[in-house]
Amino acid sequence: MTTAPELPLTDLNGSGTRRAICPHDCPDGCAMTVTVENGRATGVRGDPDHPFTRGGLCVKVNNYVDRVYSPDRVTTPLRRTGPKGSGRFEPISWDEAVATVAQNFTRVIAEHGPEAVMPVSYLGTQGTLNGLNVGDPFFNRMGATVSERTYCDSGASTAYVMSLGPTAGVDPESLAHSRYIVVWACNMVSTNLHLWPFVAQAQRNGAKVVVIDPVKHKTAARADWHIPIRPGTDGALAMALIHVIITEGLTDAGYVEQHTVGVDELAERVADCTPEWAEAETGIPADDIRTLAREYAAGQPSMIRIGVAIERHPGGGNTVRAISCLPGLVGAWRKPGGGLLALPLWAFPVNWDALSQPQLRPEGTRIINQFHLGRALNDEIEGGNVHALMVYNSNPVVVCPDQEKVVAGLAREDLFTVVSEQFLTDTAQYADIVLPAATQLEQTDVMFSWGHLYIGLNRPSIPPVGEAVSNTELFRRLAAAMGYDEPCFRMTDDEMIAAAYDWSAPALEGITPETLAETGWARLNLPGPDAYAPHAEGGFPTPSGKQEFVSAAAAGGDFVLPLFRQGSNEFQPGGEVDPLPRYVPPAGTDGPYPLNLISPKSHAYINSSYANLPAQQRVQGEQAAWVNPADAADRDLADGDLVRVFNERGAVLAKAVVTDEVTRGVVLTAMGAWRSNTKGQSTVNAINPTGFADLGHAPTFSDTKVQVERA
Numbered sequence: 001m002t003t004a005p006e007l008p009l010t011d012l013n014g015s016g017t018r019r020a021i022c023p024h025d026c027p028d029g030c031a032m033t034v035t036v037e038n039g040r041a042t043g044v045r046g047d048p049d050h051p052f053t054r055g056g057l058c059v060k061v062n063n064y065v066d067r068v069y070s071p072d073r074v075t076t077p078l079r080r081t082g083p084k085g086s087g088r089f090e091p092i093s094w095d096e097a098v099a100t101v102a103q104n105f106t107r108v109i110a111e112h113g114p115e116a117v118m119p120v121s122y123l124g125t126q127g128t129l130n131g132l133n134v135g136d137p138f139f140n141r142m143g144a145t146v147s148e149r150t151y152c153d154s155g156a157s158t159a160y161v162m163s164l165g166p167t168a169g170v171d172p173e174s175l176a177h178s179r180y181i182v183v184w185a186c187n188m189v190s191t192n193l194h195l196w197p198f199v200a201q202a203q204r205n206g207a208k209v210v211v212i213d214p215v216k217h218k219t220a221a222r223a224d225w226h227i228p229i230r231p232g233t234d235g236a237l238a239m240a241l242i243h244v245i246i247t248e249g250l251t252d253a254g255y256v257e258q259h260t261v262g263v264d265e266l267a268e269r270v271a272d273c274t275p276e277w278a279e280a281e282t283g284i285p286a287d288d289i290r291t292l293a294r295e296y297a298a299g300q301p302s303m304i305r306i307g308v309a310i311e312r313h314p315g316g317g318n319t320v321r322a323i324s325c326l327p328g329l330v331g332a333w334r335k336p337g338g339g340l341l342a343l344p345l346w347a348f349p350v351n352w353d354a355l356s357q358p359q360l361r362p363e364g365t366r367i368i369n370q371f372h373l374g375r376a377l378n379d380e381i382e383g384g385n386v387h388a389l390m391v392y393n394s395n396p397v398v399v400c401p402d403q404e405k406v407v408a409g410l411a412r413e414d415l416f417t418v419v420s421e422q423f424l425t426d427t428a429q430y431a432d433i434v435l436p437a438a439t440q441l442e443q444t445d446v447m448f449s450w451g452h453l454y455i456g457l458n459r460p461s462i463p464p465v466g467e468a469v470s471n472t473e474l475f476r477r478l479a480a481a482m483g484y485d486e487p488c489f490r491m492t493d494d495e496m497i498a499a500a501y502d503w504s505a506p507a508l509e510g511i512t513p514e515t516l517a518e519t520g521w522a523r524l525n526l527p528g529p530d531a532y533a534p535h536a537e538g539g540f541p542t543p544s545g546k547q548e549f550v551s552a553a554a555a556g557g558d559f560v561l562p563l564f565r566q567g568s569n570e571f572q573p574g575g576e577v578d579p580l581p582r583y584v585p586p587a588g589t590d591g592p593y594p595l596n597l598i599s600p601k602s603h604a605y606i607n608s609s610y611a612n613l614p615a616q617q618r619v620q621g622e623q624a625a626w627v628n629p630a631d632a633a634d635r636d637l638a639d640g641d642l643v644r645v646f647n648e649r650g651a652v653l654a655k656a657v658v659t660d661e662v663t664r665g666v667v668l669t670a671m672g673a674w675r676s677n678t679k680g681q682s683t684v685n686a687i688n689p690t691g692f693a694d695l696g697h698a699p700t701f702s703d704t705k706v707q708v709e710r711a
């Protein structure tokens with residue numbers, strides 16, 4: 001462990017301008033400046049010096065101080081006083097709260113064994129210390145059920161690593177140099193706002209911007225070409241693009257020859273994947289598919305930016321495998337601005353094991369995926385019922401499928417539930433104990449990004465609001481109460497910072513926690529965006545060192561990256577994987593549920609965060625269902641009608657928005673709204689399925705077949 005000098009702290013009760021980094025689960029990782037007057041934050045702004053943030057934040061975070069000082073913040077520990085879910089609580093002291101939690105964990109472990117305790121957490125903050133892996137050491141040490149957290153990009157990451165290895169691959173800023181940009185299942189203007197200026201710059205320089213999406217959203221409206229597609233059929237489109245590129249001789253033969261593996265097998269695989277075949281699957285005219293393939297191959301350097309929704313189908317993993325073949329075939333990797341942009345997270349030398357401490361976990365501990373939380377809480381999973389639940393950094397009632405079952409489980413009087421939160425969310429309403437969580441202005445963290453190549457240090461700008469604590473402090477307190485005394489449970493935040501990264505890695509050369517304390521953020525030690533083309537000469541971090549159309553990693557079967565699973569790599573799902581990409585179609589729409597529901601992000605919320613705050617609610621409006629005019633006419637629905645969107649799993653009530661911005665056959669209800677703010681007390685995850693996609697245990701949220709009727 002590196003020795004950790006104490007990092008400087010500003011006077012928390014003083015006045016002035018402080019630096020912070022937005023904590024949210026968003027690729028932009030914005031650098032912020034905070035104005036503070038006598039220990040009270042009065043405003044946040046984007047840091048104009050940050051090359052990616054460029055002075056702007058977003059509709060979610062512009063008024064972050066209203067979140068920090070919201071009258072609805074949880075500011076003390078709370079104990080439930082009414083029936084489960086009644087939302088009646090009384091304040092208690094931290095000592096009493098921690099003792100109650102420890103007593104109940106100890107009781108449950110004594111009565112049912114440690115696997116009867118289950119943590120549920122995700123990305124309320126994406127900070128290295130307080131984010132995805134905080135709490136893993138505590139629950140690994142306990143031997144609690146391992147929580148598998150594959151909500152976001154797990155399938156795409158597995159697919160990407162199988163084809164390309166864990167490489168950052170592309171500098172998002174280099175998109176300014178692209179000549180042809182395909183934005184594939186990503187509503188960038190809502191979800192990755194600060195990338196858009198780089199795309200727009202390329203567009204001004206003459207690049208063509210293409211959006212492939214069933215929705216003509218804010219990003220598609222700015223593109224040169226919007227290609228509507230039937231949800232879940234992107235794999236067929238990608239296979240057909242490969243077919244055209246190979247059969248028409250549009251490959252970069254030199255690149256393919258020197259830096260890829262398996263082009264002959266790939267050619268054979270796509271032999272029958274003609275544009276006419278793909279037209280029948282995708283609804284995209286065959287001639288458009290040919291045009292797209294030709295333009296994409298010719299427009300070097302060409303770029304594909306995939307969004308997270310691309311994986312949310314039974315064939316989502318294979319779709320990403322097929323898409324990832326394209327840049328290698330056309331030699332897009334040769335220049336800055338070419339390649340495939342997914343998660344440049346791999347550029348950051350994070351010590352995931354230091355964060356998760358997987359060696360503390362007893363061998364053979366059961367793993368439950370969070371999509372199965374409803375079943376886990378209702379004794380439907382092998383290994384016994386869950387009797388104690390700890391939720392932090394997440395709002396599973398809203399973000400998890402099988403909503404009715406999750407709520408039924410949370411309502412069990414014999415379940416002990418502790419929730420660490422900033423607000424009394426739909427989930428926290430069911431807690432026995434609520435613990436007040438700090439916001440980013442009140443805590444320390446090191447911030448990586450999954451959308452740019454800058455690392456940042458976030459130091460507190462203000463004192464804690466009420467008795468709120470950071471997640472790291474929360475787990476120090478719980479570990480002490482449980483008697484866990486391994487050194488990792490006694491580390492200060494500054495010590496954790498030292499351990500969380502390999503500070504001697506080349507990417508961090510010249511950067512230390514101390515320099516970051518001065519500068520706030522720094523570009524990783526990599527070539528600049530004008531020169532960043534790490535695979536110009538191949539050099540992929542795969543077994544062969546080449547881009548693998550035929551994947552050696554796939555030979556070992558499917559896998560979930562350990563960071564999505566408390567560091568555990570012990571169990572493999574065991575699913576055999578085709579070494580070549582193939583097309584896996586979505587579920588059919590014959591039968592009683594002929595429409596395909598998709599549930600992308602809300603523009604004004606970040607997942608379910610901010611869905612309770614008035615400024616964002618005003619922008620977002622009430623829960624809506626977007627329906628194509630032809631589908632509305634078939635059902636005699638008018639714009640503004642209250643409608644029921646339903647299937648065999650459940651129903652939501654929503655306001656109909658009749659618009660040709662959604663393709664015929666598709667219904668859109670955004671995720672994020674809280675149940676408590678909807679007319680039917682339910683949101684999209686009441687109707688979404690819990691099944692896995694083909695790789696990495698990704699969700700199949702977008703493979704939801706529904707019917708819509710007037711309510």
Ligand SMILES: Nc1nc2c(c(=O)[nH]1)N[C@H]1C(S)=C(S)[C@@H](COP(=O)(O)OP(=O)(O)OC[C@H]3O[C@@H](n4cnc5c(=O)[nH]c(N)nc54)[C@H](O)[C@@H]3O)O[C@H]1N2
Pocket residue numbers: 025026027152184185186187188190191192212213214215217229230231232233234306307308309310313598599600601602603604605606607608672702
């Ligand atoms: N405003 C806002 N920004 C956010 C978030 C938020 O909640 N709100 N959340 C953050 C997080 S956690 C994430 S993961 C990212 C995700 O951001 P994105 O990657 O943009 O993901 P989504 O918004 O889920 O979906 C993007 C698009 O995929 C389309 N889509 C759905 N199914 C299909 C399909 O089968 N094929 C194709 N081609 N398109 C499809 C949807 O219509 C939608 O336009 O956004 C981050 N940024």
Ligand SMILES: Nc1nc2c(c(=O)[nH]1)N[C@H]1C(S)=C(S)[C@@H](COP(=O)(O)OP(=O)(O)OC[C@H]3O[C@@H](n4cnc5c(=O)[nH]c(N)nc54)[C@H](O)[C@@H]3O)O[C@H]1N2
Pocket residue numbers: 025122123124125130151152153308392393394395396398399400420421422423425437438439470471599600601606607608609671684685688701
């Ligand atoms: N149908 C459908 N479902 C989806 C998705 C979809 O597109 N459609 N998207 C999926 C994706 S991509 C994602 S990333 C997940 C997101 O799922 P989550 O990560 O659960 O996202 P949020 O709903 O924002 O919940 C985070 C909670 O953490 C709290 N929080 C914030 N900071 C802290 C902190 O420092 N400490 C503690 N203890 N709590 C904190 C916030 O107040 C908030 O209530 O949802 C997934 N679910």
Ligand code: SF4
Pocket residue numbers: 022023024026027028029030057058059060061193194606
């Ligand atoms: S939510 Fe995203 S866009 Fe908004 S301030 Fe945070 S990092 Fe930037």
Ligand SMILES: [Mo]
Pocket residue numbers: 025151152308
């Ligand atoms: Mo996500």
